[in-house]
Amino acid sequence: MELHQLLVVIDPTSGDSQPSLERAAWLAKRSNSAIELLLCEYNSALDGGYFFDGPAQKKARDSLLQNRTKWLEKLAQPLRDNGITVTTEARWGKPLHTMILQRISELKPDMVLRDATTHNLLQRLFFNNTSWQLIRQCPVPLWLVREGEWKGERICAAVDPVHSADTEALLDHKLVKSTLYLAQTLDMQADYMHSYAPLPRTMVFDSELVAAYDQYAERSAKQHRDAFEKLMVNYPVEKANRHLLEGFPEEVIPSFVEERGVDLLVMGAISRSNLENALIGNTAERVLEAVQTDLLVIKPTRPQP
Known part of the structure; x- marks a missing residue:
């Protein structure tokens, strides 16, 4: 950027x-x-x-x-x-x-x-x-x-390196690079976060699945932790500024933004055209309703014709 x-x-x-x-x-x-x-x-x-x-x-x-x-x-x-x-x-x-x-x-x-x-x-x-x-x-x-x-002191990128529509995390790399650029150019302190929400235990009714739930939750956490670390490994970001949080993005992100005093939240948006998206909206839209801070929405780079 x-x-x-x-x-x-x-x-x-x-x-x-x-x-x-x-x-x-x-x-x-x-x-x-x-x-x-x-x-x-x-x-x-x-x-x-x-x-x-x-x-x-x-x-x-x-x-x-x-x-x-x-x-x-x-x-x-x-x-x-x-x-x-x-x-x-x-x-x-x-x-x-x-x-x-x-x-x-x-x-x-x-x-x-x-x-x-x-x-x-x-x-x-x-x-x-x-x-x-x-x-x-x-x-x-x-x-x-x-x-x-507007204080203009803190910026935070919310990434999703396991998003099924962004298998190579190209959008997330764009979010991280853009946040690094803005933090340096605007003299802001930057954080980078990823939130994930495993299937709640209360939604598992099969007895065999209940017995294996803890293993599932551990595997899920490891998958997201490994993907987040892989995304951030080559960027000059201290571990104290990397945050892996468990919970639904529309709940966890607004809470994190408020607690950390974030002035600008950076998020990606991948367009869809199906009915589900029309009714519910994507994550960026749901978060926009919940956060009380500025939001910078970045789209994937369009392939050259």
Whole structure:
């Protein structure tokens, strides 16, 4: 990972309070990155010709985007005064995630930052929430920013080296390398954790399996311990900063984040398209609901055509 260009998605409904912009400014100063502020606007009253004819409708849209651009320039000026290179882009269209992905394809930023929003299961099921869509589809690292005090002191990577969809742990190596880079560039203390959850004893009813449960649990622990050690062996990480924890990720990770005072949690997300994922969501999505800290979601590197 290297940071040269950041793309910040601005929420036009939040006024001058833009947590993702504040985080991007902090990040840009430490990484010497440029920033683009992207605002996507859409209003059904200016689409479809209900109240305006074609030319008047276009004029109203253009006027709205001009006002939005002036506002973006106002947001950008303090950053420019602080020595950060900032550009602005205001566009008309929907849905929001499609507009963002289109700009990512054009600008090719190294990272996208957006305010985090948490929504309920029904909204995820019908795919009408931008954050969930970006977690699944954003091709570059996605930094979801929480509101609240930002200390910028501790970063933690949550890895899963036994994931069946990542048999060579390529994504986990990417997570570790990215965390090492960010920790050094941003002067943050880094931890690396892996959590696993063996089948609970209470779910084993066969008498022969009950008798063998302890051996199963021991083998499971050894499998995860060996995989975690194999992943980390060639990285300059002290053992005190490696953490193997037993428990479901959506329970263990938020607890660890809170106890250690983690400011930025780094996780991987492997896209799926089946119904189970639509209903339940992947681990990154479930953890996002539970943690009260910033989340950096990193996808696997796409193979070259």
